Amino acid sequence: MTYVQLPDSPVNLVSRNSSRSNNLRRRAHRLIPGGTHTYAKGDDQYPENAPAFIARGQGCHVWDVDGNEFIEYGMGLRAVTLGHAYKPVVDAAFRQMQLGTNFTRPARIEVKAAETILDVIDGAEMVKFAKNGSDVTTAAVRLARAYTGRELIAICGDQPFFSTDDWFIGTTDMDAGIPQPISGMTVKFNYNNTASLRELFYKYPGRIAGVILEAETSEPPDPRFLKDIKSLCEEKGSILIFDEMITGFRWDLGGAQKFHGVVPHLSTFGKALANGFSVAALAGKRDIMKLGGFEHDRERVFLLSTTHGAETHALAAAIETIRIYREKNVVEFLWKQGELLRHLINLSIVENRLQGFFEVKGRPCNLVFVTRDENLRPSQEFRTLFLQEMIRRRVIAPSLVVSFSHSNADVIHTAEAVFEAHVVYRKALDEGIEKYLEGRPVKPVFRKRN
Numbered sequence: 387m388t389y390v391q392l393p394d395s396p397v398n399l400v401s402r403n404s405s406r407s408n409n410l411r412r413r414a415h416r417l418i419p420g421g422t423h424t425y426a427k428g429d430d431q432y433p434e435n436a437p438a439f440i441a442r443g444q445g446c447h448v449w450d451v452d453g454n455e456f457i458e459y460g461m462g463l464r465a466v467t468l469g470h471a472y473k474p475v476v477d478a479a480f481r482q483m484q485l486g487t488n489f490t491r492p493a494r495i496e497v498k499a500a501e502t503i504l505d506v507i508d509g510a511e512m513v514k515f516a517k518n519g520s521d522v523t524t525a526a527v528r529l530a531r532a533y534t535g536r537e538l539i540a541i542c543g544d545q546p547f548f549s550t551d552d553w554f555i556g557t558t559d560m561d562a563g564i565p566q567p568i569s570g571m572t573v574k575f576n577y578n579n580t581a582s583l584r585e586l587f588y589k590y591p592g593r594i595a596g597v598i599l600e601a602e603t604s605e606p607p608d609p610r611f612l613k614d615i616k617s618l619c620e621e622k623g624s625i626l627i628f629d630e631m632i633t634g635f636r637w638d639l640g641g642a643q644k645f646h647g648v649v650p651h652l653s654t655f656g657k658a659l660a661n662g663f664s665v666a667a668l669a670g671k672r673d674i675m676k677l678g679g680f681e682h683d684r685e686r687v688f689l690l691s692t693t694h695g696a697e698t699h700a701l702a703a704a705i706e707t708i709r710i711y712r713e714k715n716v717v718e719f720l721w722k723q724g725e726l727l728r729h730l731i732n733l734s735i736v737e738n739r740l741q742g743f744f745e746v747k748g749r750p751c752n753l754v755f756v757t758r759d760e761n762l763r764p765s766q767e768f769r770t771l772f773l774q775e776m777i778r779r780r781v782i783a784p785s786l787v788v789s790f791s792h793s794n795a796d797v798i799h800t801a802e803a804v805f806e807a808h809v810v811y812r813k814a815l816d817e818g819i820e821k822y823l824e825g826r827p828v829k830p831v832f833r834k835r836n
């Protein structure tokens with residue numbers, strides 16, 4: 387990996403070619419609503435100088451269709467935790483692919499994959515695989531409803547995303563096409579606020595089937611919060627579900643549930659599970675999970691049955707990913723590199739007098755940043771400016787989430803880019819952002835209108 391060193395700049399600031407990107411962008415928007423298949427990757431989430439399309443990736447580096455090289459953070463929406471095209475995982479998937487990807491009867495590897503994941507998720511006794519995180523959180527919701535015979539689902543209203551399905555999207559600002567009776571069956575409580583959940587149980591007695599949350603995002607839980615909500619769920623006969631899509635295989639190999647020592651009744655995994663291959667998992671207590679099977683005399687629950695759910699090479703990728711996590715202490719590395727990055731960025735914050743204006747938050751394995759304007763209000767304009775200046779210095783950083791491939795050199799290059807971006811941030815605070823922001827600001831995904 388080489389960077390062109392400019393005489394007065396520690397990072398590569400050479401101008402970029404983007405003719406192929408621009409051409410592809412025009413074609414994409416004509417063919418694909420929003421120009422991409424995932425809103426979080428969309429043009430409205432990035433400044434105008436962002437590379438439009440990626441041609442390939444290796445480790446934590448990517449090359450756009452014009453051949454420009456970048457360091458990436460939060461790779462594949464946090465799915466790629468080992469690195470792009472990570473050879474042992476690609477090889478494991480390829481070996482399996484050559485044996486066939488999908489059969490009329492179950493594949494042998496389904497059992498091995500189930501054993502592998504149950505071996506790391508301590509409190510879970512059964513597991514079912516799917517392709518997307520949304521499918522498994524939705525399955526958890528259905529299972530909670532079937533098990534309890536109740537209708538309402540309580541979600542943590544301070545957390546951004548649980549599923550692409552109506553029970554969740556109906557609660558967002560982008561709820562077009564979702565009937566109100568469906569949205570009305572999801573109710574919200576606040577993170578680190580057991581009283582707000584207790585109030586819901588009081589307001590809807592005997593009606594809440596399940597409570598779903600991420601055990602932690604960028605704020606840590608108060609010491610008793612997770613234990614208290616588990617006790618409350620058990621007292622009220624509700625199912626506690628941890629969405630471990632992001633925390634899984636980052637906080638600990640056993641997820642945030644292991645890290646915090648609180649085992650939920652059901653939990654859902656995806657993203658980091660197979661280093662970017664599409665595998666998601668619903669795991670949990672036998673007593674609840676078995677409703678999706680044959681060994682019970684209650685009403686049958688249609689639990690996760692999809693054509694591609696057990697695609698063999700994706701399961702092989704998951705097994706190999708977990709093996710590597712164990713063999714190479716991947717989680718420890720993620721925490722260590724994140725801590726180094728945070729430390730270097732905090733030095734830059736002080737040096738550029740950006741305390742309060744730019745803040746790095748979260749656990750080292752999952753760092754995010756907050757941007758605030760001259761009045762210390764959260765600012766999409768300043769977020770855009772920061773992204774713009776980082777991209778100019780060949781770093782794509784919608785978050786600061788590291789992977790196993792982020793070497794010391796990558797982290798140091800990033801910190802240098804952050805320092806230079808912070809110099810511009812400071813000037814924009816002092817002189818007005820209009821002078822420095824090129825083009826329109828980014829926008830939140832969940833909004834009523836364009």
Ligand SMILES: Cc1ncc(COP(=O)(O)O)c(C=O)c1O
Nearest residue numbers: 518519520547548549629631656
């Ligand atoms: C916390 C959380 N839950 C669920 C999902 C849905 O996962 P998927 O995009 O695989 O459907 C996401 C995706 O971003 C997520 O961050």
